[in-house]
Amino acid sequence: MSAQPCAYRRAFCDKWLSSDTGSRHNVFMIAKQTLRLVALLLLLVIPASPVFAHASEQGFVLLLPTDVYIVSGAASVGLTVLLLTVLPDQFVASVFRPIAVLRLHQSGLSVVSSCLSALLLVALVWVGFYGSHDPLANPLPVFFWTIWWIGFIALQGLLGDLWRWLNPWTGPVSILQKTLNIRPFLRLPTGLGHSVAILTFMSFAAFLLADPAPADPERLARVVGAYWLFTLLAILAFGPRWLRRAEGLSVVLRAYARMGVFGRKGNRFAVGIPGWQALNLRAPTIGIAVLMLLMLGSGSFDGLNETFWWLGLIGVNPLEFPGRSAVITQNLTGLVLANIWLISAYAMAIWLGLALIKSTVPLSRGFCLFAPSILPIALGYHIAHYFPSFLVDSQYALSVVTDPMGTGADFLQLGTYYVTTGFFNSQDSVRLIWLTQAAAVVGGHILAVMLAHAIALRHFGTTRHAVLSQVPLALFMVLYTLFGLWLLASPKG
């Protein structure tokens, strides 16, 4: 994990240091200095290596001056908004300009890596059925939730489209099509758009948030195994279009890849500040735009549902939480309401922005244009929300790698190995963890306002129009920063 923050920081900082040095504009220089400071702030709070590692974490968080942190965080985002109003147009455009590095060549490597990924998945499903029943001793839940859902999603968002190589379907499908000479024999109706992807992603979110035992190895093995097989058959039947339009996880992962520092520019491999790809790609369709908001809405509810505030709202005593099976309906309802609320608030901000500049751009077009600017917020929140559990569960990942079948094996030669949560037990380490989380949230929002501004400049021509159109969305983002940081600081059950 340590390399990722480094790569992120380096790309981030280099970009600031090297961008548009020819300009002598005073405001520009001040802006550059300020943004450099923000970059340095991120550098300071994102640790280069995992810090040492639960029970009392919340207690220490309550003792931290989180009110000050929250206001500072939101102010940083607000300040970025103000800076953007006075910066010359070319500044933001140059920030998001990538550097082409290598010419890309076609290779069959992704078929091989995808097949290996599929083999790993089949093995994990088998272990899910026949290995330990303990979700933190069985490799399937540890790999699926910790390595893939928490870790891999973050990497995909920070680096780029790794899923292209590691998805467990394209390789096996390619081989099956060639060996069995199968051609797609069904047509996915165009009119469906991305609705099937929305359905599958929301089913996944519902499983994550409301299922009573999403980490139970056997249950997870059934779900993962069945979904993998179903998707494999669907791709064989409908062709690769199924992965692009109907398989919700792949659609979401490709959306996150738009945030990665590495990507394609024409036929070249390029690197740039997170968001450059989102700006270079065509605006998403309405279905993908909705999915981008669902990613943030579902992710946000995945923190909100643990807060004392929410538990109080549904009449549950957080100190004697009755278990997930007692709150299935409440979680499902909350998930739906949170997403409806978020989509409405976003749409309202876009509508107001368009109205302010008397734009002829229809709301649906504006909705799609700016949706990618939500991605860094969703990614920042994903990283922030899961960071503490990753610190603990990644240790369990190490223990299942060394002893995958619980037979007492020690392939990594770890010796007597104890998982620790001691880092939740001191003020200093809890502060560092909290600030790292806050940095992910604030960093995500700063990128979001920059990205939205760049999109507005591209589509609304003048700085004045761009700035004016962005006032409601920028306000929405500052308020969401407050909300995101409040979530991190809130007592949880």
Added chain:
Amino acid sequence: MTKDIRKPVGTTRRNALKTLGLGAGAAAAATSLPMWARYAQAQSSEPIRIGFQLHRTGIGAAYGRWYDRTTQAVVKQINAAGGINGRPVEIVAEDDGTDPKRGAEVIEKFANQSNCDIAYGTLFSHVVIGSAPRAAELKLPYFVVSEGHHVASGMLNRYTLQPGITDVKSQVQAMAPFVAQNLGKKITMIFPDFAFGHDHRDYFTAAIEAQGGEVLAQIAIPPTETSFTKYFPKIPRDTEVIYHVMVGPAVLTFVKELGEFFGPSRPEMFGFIDSLEAVDLASPGLEFLEGTYFWEGNPRYAQANQTSFDKDYRAAVGVDDNGASINDPKDVSTYSHMFGCWETLHVVKAGMEAAGYKTRADAPKLIEAVEAMTDMAASDAHPQGAKWFNGKTHQVFGHQYISRVTDQKLILAHTTSIEDTLYPDEVDYTKQAF
């Protein structure tokens, strides 16, 4: 200070057999089984499968991690010494999500899928209460490590036993004599306003009144409260002792604000370590607790009079003299509770060996063997100290520890007698049919 009312007798197989009243011939035959024969049997026998109902996720996960660590350590030790009846012990851990509904499902899995001999290890009361009826229906002996009074209160059943950890009623009641004699008789209680706090309120109020004391005020704090300053003016001025049992994430804030409220001139304070279980006492804000007293189920810090049993137990679980993990001094264990796992599995071993346990069909014999147990001496099997098991109520009773915070450590100030913890029977499970 310890005043035991009974002559300590170990729960060896011999003693258990004796208490079972089996014939001397049978006892001699069992104990004379040569070691080679036990190992030979071990090689040819199916393991004893213990279904471990583990709070791996959910509200109990922090405790679950240490319950698991202790369980792994005790099973390793039992297996190294030849297992149970010469058969190795195998732990089948299932996560119950600290969820009563899942708890019952896990019990079904143990009985119907994993072919477990017993279910064991549950801490949280609501999971115990949700699981116990299913265990009885499936005739699966259910050994809980919960501290709840629900076993001894009679609300459960013959298949549910708590032989490795004392219950909250006995713990709270046993504090009253020390508090009244050493700290003061005018008490103000501050507790969270739900079942856990209410148990403390009810048991302690009755117990302190029996000691000639008086509860001046009972301040119930809403469970979602995170700032407490507004409650402190309700503390009567003539309070001699504050009895506090706050739990949850706001505990550190509670202590900090209490310290700010009283400054240097505070009344005596007495709390339950449940508030700060697994929390480093050297944490900022806790300086105010210096000189105050806490109940401990098992002293977290190795004491000057540490027994060899405690020393060996710490080493086996990987806990240092400060009650923290040997690999991370900040990773403080749930020391006041997790010994219950260690002791419970030793009781299971003794019970199975006394009953000549072979298959699930012998479950009633196992339960009768445990019901027949009485005294358990402090030993490697009972590192927390001597105990007395009440077969009728299925509840064990034992010494309680009162420690004083001294230089940010807990130093033992008083050990209660087992007698202090006893109360009249509220049920006789032995009269229930299997």
